[in-house]
Amino acid sequence: MSAVLTIERLNARLADVPLLRDVSLDVAAGEIHGLVGMSGAGKSILAKAVLGALPPVVRVTSGSIRFEGTEIVNLPGQKMRLLLARGIALIPQDPLSALNPTRRIEHQMTDVMRARLGLSAAAARGRALALLDEVRVRDPESVLRRFPYEISGGQRQRVLIAIAFACEPRLIIADEPTTALDVTVQKQILRLIDDLRQRHGTAILFVTHDLGVVAKICDRISVMHSGVILEQGTVAAVIAAPRHAFTRALFAATPRHDRPTQELRPVPEALQCAVGVPR
Amino acid sequence: MTRTLLSRLLQAVPTLAGVVVIVFVLVRVVPGNPIAMMLPPGASQADFDHLKALYGLDKSIPVQFLIWLRHAAIGDFGNSISMRSGVLGLVISRLPATLELAALAGAIAIVLGVLAAVAGARWRGRWPEAAIDAVTGFAQAVPDFIWALAAILVLGVLVPVLPISGRSDPSISLNYATQFQLIESVLRFDGHAFIDLMRHMILPALALALPFTAIITRVLKISLKEELTQDYVLLARVKGFGEWRVIVREALRNAAIPTATLTGVQLTFLIGGTVLIERIFSYPGIGNLAIDAVINRDLPMIQGLVLVFALMFIAINLMLDLVTVALNPRLSHG
Amino acid sequence: MVDAAMQGPVIGQPLLRLAGNGRVLIGGTVLGLLLLASIAAPWLAPFDPLDQDLAAQLQRPAWGGHLLGTDSLGRDVLSRLIYGSRIALEVAVLAAIPTAILGTALGLVAGYFGGLADAVISRLVDVWTSFPPVLLSIILVALIGTGLTSVIVAIIVIDWTRFCRVVRAETLKQRHMDYIDAAVVAGLQPLAILSREIWPNIAPLVLVLLTLEMGIAVIVEAILSFVGLSISTDAPSWGGMIAEGRQVVHQAPWIMSAPLLALLATVLALNLLGDGLKAELDPVLK
Numbered sequence: 001m002s003a004v005l006t007i008e009r010l011n012a013r014l015a016d017v018p019l020l021r022d023v024s025l026d027v028a029a030g031e032i033h034g035l036v037g038m039s040g041a042g043k044s045i046l047a048k049a050v051l052g053a054l055p056p057v058v059r060v061t062s063g064s065i066r067f068e069g070t071e072i073v074n075l076p077g078q079k080m081r082l083l084l085a086r087g088i089a090l091i092p093q094d095p096l097s098a099l100n101p102t103r104r105i106e107h108q109m110t111d112v113m114r115a116r117l118g119l120s121a122a123a124a125r126g127r128a129l130a131l132l133d134e135v136r137v138r139d140p141e142s143v144l145r146r147f148p149y150e151i152s153g154g155q156r157q158r159v160l161i162a163i164a165f166a167c168e169p170r171l172i173i174a175d176e177p178t179t180a181l182d183v184t185v186q187k188q189i190l191r192l193i194d195d196l197r198q199r200h201g202t203a204i205l206f207v208t209h210d211l212g213v214v215a216k217i218c219d220r221i222s223v224m225h226s227g228v229i230l231e232q233g234t235v236a237a238v239i240a241a242p243r244h245a246f247t248r249a250l251f252a253a254t255p256r257h258d259r260p261t262q263e264l265r266p267v268p269e270a271l272q273c274a275v276g277v278p279r
Numbered sequence: 280m281t282r283t284l285l286s287r288l289l290q291a292v293p294t295l296a297g298v299v300v301i302v303f304v305l306v307r308v309v310p311g312n313p314i315a316m317m318l319p320p321g322a323s324q325a326d327f328d329h330l331k332a333l334y335g336l337d338k339s340i341p342v343q344f345l346i347w348l349r350h351a352a353i354g355d356f357g358n359s360i361s362m363r364s365g366v367l368g369l370v371i372s373r374l375p376a377t378l379e380l381a382a383l384a385g386a387i388a389i390v391l392g393v394l395a396a397v398a399g400a401r402w403r404g405r406w407p408e409a410a411i412d413a414v415t416g417f418a419q420a421v422p423d424f425i426w427a428l429a430a431i432l433v434l435g436v437l438v439p440v441l442p443i444s445g446r447s448d449p450s451i452s453l454n455y456a457t458q459f460q461l462i463e464s465v466l467r468f469d470g471h472a473f474i475d476l477m478r479h480m481i482l483p484a485l486a487l488a489l490p491f492t493a494i495i496t497r498v499l500k501i502s503l504k505e506e507l508t509q510d511y512v513l514l515a516r517v518k519g520f521g522e523w524r525v526i527v528r529e530a531l532r533n534a535a536i537p538t539a540t541l542t543g544v545q546l547t548f549l550i551g552g553t554v555l556i557e558r559i560f561s562y563p564g565i566g567n568l569a570i571d572a573v574i575n576r577d578l579p580m581i582q583g584l585v586l587v588f589a590l591m592f593i594a595i596n597l598m599l600d601l602v603t604v605a606l607n608p609r610l611s612h613g
Numbered sequence: 614m615v616d617a618a619m620q621g622p623v624i625g626q627p628l629l630r631l632a633g634n635g636r637v638l639i640g641g642t643v644l645g646l647l648l649l650a651s652i653a654a655p656w657l658a659p660f661d662p663l664d665q666d667l668a669a670q671l672q673r674p675a676w677g678g679h680l681l682g683t684d685s686l687g688r689d690v691l692s693r694l695i696y697g698s699r700i701a702l703e704v705a706v707l708a709a710i711p712t713a714i715l716g717t718a719l720g721l722v723a724g725y726f727g728g729l730a731d732a733v734i735s736r737l738v739d740v741w742t743s744f745p746p747v748l749l750s751i752i753l754v755a756l757i758g759t760g761l762t763s764v765i766v767a768i769i770v771i772d773w774t775r776f777c778r779v780v781r782a783e784t785l786k787q788r789h790m791d792y793i794d795a796a797v798v799a800g801l802q803p804l805a806i807l808s809r810e811i812w813p814n815i816a817p818l819v820l821v822l823l824t825l826e827m828g829i830a831v832i833v834e835a836i837l838s839f840v841g842l843s844i845s846t847d848a849p850s851w852g853g854m855i856a857e858g859r860q861v862v863h864q865a866p867w868i869m870s871a872p873l874l875a876l877l878a879t880v881l882a883l884n885l886l887g888d889g890l891k892a893e894l895d896p897v898l899k
Contacts, residue, residue: 078521081521088517098514100511100533102606102607111518116519420884432862551745555836559839569751573842574755581752
């Protein structure tokens with residue numbers, strides 16, 4: 001099973017502050033790999049590194065990121081764009097700010113198809129309608145005509161998912177795609193993503209801080225903290241036998257509806273500031 | 280949207296009325312006697328009184344205003360004291376020149392401003408942006424009065440490539456229907472006249488446009504840089520679009536909205552600027568006419584010109600509102 | 614208060630720091646030279662600025678005789694330039710200071726007392742600034758009558774808003790700080806609070822604006838001279854010289870260039886000075 005994405009001992013820093021330390025993980029074809037951790041753990045930085053979208057002040061000091069064999073680290077902009085076109089997409093976190101407020105939905109869906117797939121305007125439009133059907137948006141014709149602020153948050157996220165899957169990418173980075181949504185909508189979106197993943201065979205790196213989400217949808221997970229990967233393995237394995245105190249604390253802090261009366265304990269301060277790598 | 284337009288128009292009327300009344304009163308209560316300026320030395324009191332009555336200056340101010348209003352309603356704005364010709368006619372003959380100049384300056388400012396801002400955003404953090412900042416800073420530190428004169432020296436005298444006065448070469452006589460000579464020359468495919476007119480207009484237009492350009496560049500560049508940190512820009516980049524496309528086709532339309540709001544007010548200063556620029560370049564528009572009228576205490580002319588300028592300000596503000604609404608989809612639907 | 618007294622000469626240190634700032638140094642030097650030129654004009658100027666010599670009109674600049682040539686009435690350009698600095702400086706000081714006083718006073722009132730006073734003053738400022746200043750100043754001077762006094766009055770009447778806006782904003786900020794509340798509780802009268810507590814914090818800002826205003830005043834005078842609404846054309850002013858030079862700019866470009874450069878140098882120097890002062894005072898203010 002060849003990995004679509006391989007990250008090996010990646011190190012990145014912002015001035016003197018290390019943001020990522022010896023991070024290694026891989027995502028196999030068609031797999032959903034969850035990247036879990038608290039805010040500030042380094043998940044977003046890792047995601048941006050894969051997309052070639054690191055802010056200029058952040059530098060990768062060593063390690064490698066390979067997408068289907070091609071090295072991403074230090075790849076010049078032009079080549080990175082070609083690589084992205086070959087098969088990487090993004091489902092962003094905030095549906096409202098991730099859509100251009102002054103452009104209609106149709107344009108924002110078809111532009112990438114026309115650029116990457118060379119489709120004509122009419123063909124792209126047809127495909128956009130089909131995609132909107134797939135993500136179960138009602139009345140797709142009128143949604144296409146609208147501006148982002150005219151549709152609901154849930155619809156916006158579905159549009160973004162549709163955009164992500166539009167060009168049949170091999171890898172999708174999902175950056176906390178359910179965080180900005182209502183709890184009721186979250187479940188639907190998760191199911192949708194899983195469905196689409198199965199149908200299109202896309203590999204997904206799923207970034208989230210929510211263990212509940214992880215348990216529902218991911219195949220393997222990596223638990224991250226302070227730029228370090230603490231645990232890695234199948235969901236079942238990690239949840240059943242967490243090796244690090246932090247992971248255990250994280251689980252303890254997560255509400256579970258099969259044990260509704262279990263007392264929640266927040267992750268202790270000491271563990272939150274953990275610096276070393278556990279063994 | 281038509282409703283907002285109408286309401287703005289209605290709001291404008293009292294402002295217009297206010298301005299007209301204030302200036303009418305001011306020019307009459309303040310010292311400085313236009314009649315005395317018109318008479319030769321040694322004229323008798325009878326001559327003085329006669330002239331005064333002729334121009335209606337012997338009546339009380341409210342009565343004068345009513346008389347003026349009554350005439351104005353039928354399009355009679357009186358006769359210019361200094362130029363001995365109908366005010367309306369004079370204004371109409373000179374207004375197109377100023378409008379063309381202002382429009383040209385505005386277009387230059389917007390085009391140059393957008394180009395400079397986009398370039399500054401494209402190469403942000405690097406020397407081109409610093410260079411653009413230095414240039415706009417310098418352009419704003421030096422008043423446009425000086426720039427206009429410097430332009431005359433450099434491009435009109437030192438390297439004499441352009442004419443520095445007038446609107447067209449006196450040897451070319453244009454038998455055009457209107458005074459919108461630049462527009463007509465285009466419509467008639469009169470290349471020779473067009474080039475000649477442009478050569479005369481380009482320096483004053485540039486001088487007029489300079490402060491506006493500097494402000495547009497500064498504000499738009501800052502807006503653009505802010506937009507580039509937004510999530511939709513990240514998504515556009517992940518979609519594989521290059522930096523130029525991201526800036527021009529995604530960020531620009533969003534950055535244009537606050538820019539238009541902030542710089543729009545400067546447009547009225549563009550119109551006000553024509554007064555000085557036309558004088559410097561001896562350009563025959565209403566700005567030049569205004570200065571003459573003021574120096575000569577030409578009351579009817581001053582009154583008429585104030586009305587015209589006030590109307591232009593109102594028109595500009597209306598246009599600005601329209602543009603803002605057009606740019607921001609949220610406003611036209613909400 | 615006691616600590617401040619213990620710190621040694623109060624004037625010496627800030628002045629030294631100012632001198633170290635390049636912009637202040639350059640700007641200040643240029644202005645100093647200008648001041649020198651205007652004071653020492655009778656000794657510096659090689660000729661009488663009003664002396665016409667119709668036999669020597671429009672002469673080119675020459676080393677031996679007229680260093681900057683002569684104008685269309687045969688008058689020495691250099692001498693007129695030097696004497697012109699007097700008008701420039703006179704207007705700069707006489708116009709900028711009252712403008713600062715008026716604007717600052719109104720700004721303090723609006724910022725400190727708020728309420729109706731603020732509403733009225735702010736509205737006034739808004740209306741005032743919606744008119745293009747050049748147009749306004751021309752109309753004003755034409756109404757009042759030509760002459761230097763009118764120019765100065767016009768500048769004050771039109772530009773006080775510049776000070777008012779900034780001072781009002783800063784006063785508002787200061788007003789809500791704790792040390793003002795303490796003063797109010799201590800029973801200090803508003804006038805005392807304004808003059809002893811708020812003013813010292815605003816003064817550096819006003820000083821910076823003052824240099825800016827002086828530059829503006831010089832330009833406005835030049836523009837009004839150019840248009841013919843300032844002093845009579847016989848007495849030398851840079852604006853008037855520019856107007857005359859404009860008429861003969863093809864035959865004798867030096868007549869317009871010299872005063873233009875002088876104007877440019879003055880305005881830039883004042884801007885530089887203001888910039889430098891702002892840079893110096895900013896960390897102290899914040």
